[in-house]
Amino acid sequence: MARKTVLHALHLELGARMVDFGGWDMPVNYGSQIEEHHQVRRAAGIFDVSHMCVVDVRGEGVRTFLSRLLANDVAKLRQPGKALYSCMLNEAGGVLDDLIVYFLNDEWFRIVVNAGTRDADLAWMRARAEEWQVAVAIEERIDLAMLAVQGPLAREALADLLSESDRGAALALKPFFGCECGHWFVARTGYTGEDGFEVMLPAAEAEPTWRALNAAGVASCGLGARDTLRLEAGMNLYGNDMDATRHPLESGLAWTVALEPADRDFVGRAALEAARASGGVARLTGVLLEGRGVLRGHQKIFVQDREYGELTSGSYSPTLECSIGFARVAQDCPNRVEVDIRGKRLPARLVKLPFVRQGKKCFEIPSEESVS
């Protein structure tokens, strides 16, 4: 039986087409998913992301615990409300999940993890706390719903629903910061490459908030648009672009691994250092299809007879009006490649991610082709 968010009945009322996502019955679109994509790039859209899991970690030992649990370093979090993107690794360096951790105070951090991994993540965190004998309380906040309001007009639209003092505080948030606004937690984060907020709020308030945002012109958007937006923005999807069998260095996530200071002993560190020392680590890159067709995960990348890797994600980019994807390829893969699509080889280019930020194309196709 698929799990349902508190907004499930509203999605059906709004005419959503529902699909299974990580065991949850979620809206994929409410009409045209390409139109929903454009709404977010040009104005504002709202997504139900209540299937994601909010975990509060509290206690005196919380900073020490997270410093060991996560590949990024929570020591970077000094200002209350500051957020950090990190992977949580297993001992082999494989990615158990990617998450955002917010620093609220010295005894309280909040973590948001993926829907499909929530149960395994919670079990892993509790087992490590017990193993390391750290006194932390790990609480799954099932009482909270989570909405993502994204797009150039999103922050103003959401802020208009807040009290005067909270409104000012929310609009003053810098990127990757959050603050408490009464019973809500409002963060300037997202998964679309646009400005906007992610809001955690009591479940009962999710539906009136959604309706109020719709009334203010914010379009209901499904997971379909969320996927094409994150692809354009060069953001990984757990389960596609990384998983427990792949480490962050071969998933485009080296920037999220804090190997300094060298004496911080986090889970997976030894495996990552060994992988780095051995060299030959594959890399994750953007792919742009030059001809007609659609890139999809698992299509193979070739240059002449040599296979260099495969696509991890692929779809159609509504902003660029062509097909884009991510591929994991050998370090020495040339930029001009061919992709095998149903037995046909189609020309494609490897490009640096992201493809689109804040509504604008932001990559260059190098004029001088060379082996990178």
Added chain:
Amino acid sequence: MSQVPAELKYAKSHEWVRVLSDGRVEIGITDHAQSALGDLVFVDIPEVGRELAAGEACAVVESVKAASDVYTPIAGRVVESNAELATAPEQVNQDCYGSGWLLRLEPASADELAGLLSAEAYTELLAAQGN
């Protein structure tokens, strides 16, 4: 509620067939199929002259979400494919029974048409599938 024009014939795999005045047949995907697929962004249609067996995968329609095969409901030779869809695949979403047709066949045998579903039978099939 999906549109199911009364004058067309249907296949269980959600294609429709229209018999043209010259005896050739036009094939496309149903309203239910286009709606389930979502926004189409690419259509791969067979070359003119190709001989198709009944039930053979003859085209691929790709939405933002996924690629899906289209099966010809009857056997025949491809005499025309809808070139407009190369640059405007969204016509399949906008007008699946009209400008969004995929291909035209010279049928191998007119008898095969009798084995296809009527609009009524296809509507019942959709209802039985929970649509």
